[in-house]
Amino acid sequence: MLKQTPLNARHRESQAKLVDFSGWEMPLHYGSQIEEHHAVRRDAGMFDVSHMLSVDLRGAGARAFLRQLMANDVDKLRTTGRSLYTCMLHEGGGVVDDLILTFMREDWFRLVVNAGCADKDLAWMEAQRERLGADARITPRPDLAMIAVQGPHAAAKLWHAMPGLEEVAGAIKPFNAVVVGEMFVARSGYTGEDGFELTLPAKAAPFFWQALLEAGVRPCGLGARDTLRLEAGMNLYGQDMDMATTPLESGLAWTVDLGSGRDFIGRDALLRLPRDKCLVGLKLLDKGVLRSHQRVIAPQGEGEITSGGFAPTLNASIAFARVPVQVRVGEEVEVEIRDKRLRAAVVKYPFVRNGQALV
Numbered sequence: 001m002l003k004q005t006p007l008n009a010r011h012r013e014s015q016a017k018l019v020d021f022s023g024w025e026m027p028l029h030y031g032s033q034i035e036e037h038h039a040v041r042r043d044a045g046m047f048d049v050s051h052m053l054s055v056d057l058r059g060a061g062a063r064a065f066l067r068q069l070m071a072n073d074v075d076k077l078r079t080t081g082r083s084l085y086t087c088m089l090h091e092g093g094g095v096v097d098d099l100i101l102t103f104m105r106e107d108w109f110r111l112v113v114n115a116g117c118a119d120k121d122l123a124w125m126e127a128q129r130e131r132l133g134a135d136a137r138i139t140p141r142p143d144l145a146m147i148a149v150q151g152p153h154a155a156a157k158l159w160h161a162m163p164g165l166e167e168v169a170g171a172i173k174p175f176n177a178v179v180v181g182e183m184f185v186a187r188s189g190y191t192g193e194d195g196f197e198l199t200l201p202a203k204a205a206p207f208f209w210q211a212l213l214e215a216g217v218r219p220c221g222l223g224a225r226d227t228l229r230l231e232a233g234m235n236l237y238g239q240d241m242d243m244a245t246t247p248l249e250s251g252l253a254w255t256v257d258l259g260s261g262r263d264f265i266g267r268d269a270l271l272r273l274p275r276d277k278c279l280v281g282l283k284l285l286d287k288g289v290l291r292s293h294q295r296v297i298a299p300q301g302e303g304e305i306t307s308g309g310f311a312p313t314l315n316a317s318i319a320f321a322r323v324p325v326q327v328r329v330g331e332e333v334e335v336e337i338r339d340k341r342l343r344a345a346v347v348k349y350p351f352v353r354n355g356q357a358l359v
Contacts, residue, residue: 022116033223061135077103089266150195192232233350251279281349
């Protein structure tokens with residue numbers, strides 16, 4: 001039996017195509033993935049992301065515990081509502097999960113973890129808490145739902161859907177959040193557009209979804225979410241990084257604090273392991289579609305596409321590829337597609353940001 005979000009009935013009413021995603025019944029699209037993609041780039045779209053799990057970490061030792069648990073520098077978080085993107089690593093340097101961490105108080109941090117990693121993450125965090133003797137309590141929040149509202153008109157339509165919210169949340173900057181009653185409003189997203197991720201009691205989610213619909217926000221599914229995040233240069237756990245790959249070979253070196261001397265789980269392995277692979281962007285020059293696991297052939301050696309597909313904003317096929325570190329932006333490589341070798345340009349991602357093509 002697949003798990004369902006509090007918005008499942010709304011998706012069925014809208015005749016969404018529902019699919020199994022990490023054990024959850026989720027909307028793939030509501031008729032046209034391409035139109036949903038363009039709606040987010042040009043106007044405003046919303047996503048049910050209630051399958052992702054919010055986790056509260058509370059206690060006097062919460063920060064000290066996170067300083068050892070996370071690869072990014074948790075001490076950057078000093079202002080209430082400030083958020084941080086980080087990876088959680090195992091001792092070998094591989095990525096247990098990537099997540100968003102928000103500081104609320106010295107004794108309260110909130111994490112949002114990926115749906116497919118939730119059980120694994122909770123077990124890992126609890127095991128490390130016990131091992132380190134941390135004075136912290138880990139509390140999963142399945143009673144909460146999450147809706148992402150994204151696009152250049154997301155803010156205006158959100159304020160229309162919920163009068164009075166702009167007065168409290170209108171001034172928050174990207175990667176910051178504010179608590180409004182029982183709602184947690186974060187200015188963040190997974191699309192490369194301005195927008196918000198709203199965490200609220202599960203029972204309130206259907207009413208809020210309906211208010212957004214009436215404000216002209218278009219429902220969007222997992223298909224558009226994937227093409228949007230790929231254009232925006234954002235990694236997907238399980239494809240672009242996983243337990244067997246490190247953040248340094250996944251384009252996430254910027255999230256790893258190796259300079260402060262702070263010890264964290266996986267640090268020694270990152271310092272020890274050779275850095276012979278890196279993640280680059282590809283734009284296909286010939287006709288075809290780039291897909292994950294296709295072989296990449298460069299003069300410096302071979303690699304593999306980790307995520308790929310058609311980019312509606314660019315009207316071209318793009319991808320992330322893990323290749324030898326000697327491969328440089330501006331070079332051409334070949335991609336093996338159905339026994340043919342097609343040309344692709346190595347480019348710097350993101351490919352698209354705030355509706356503008358960058359490659």
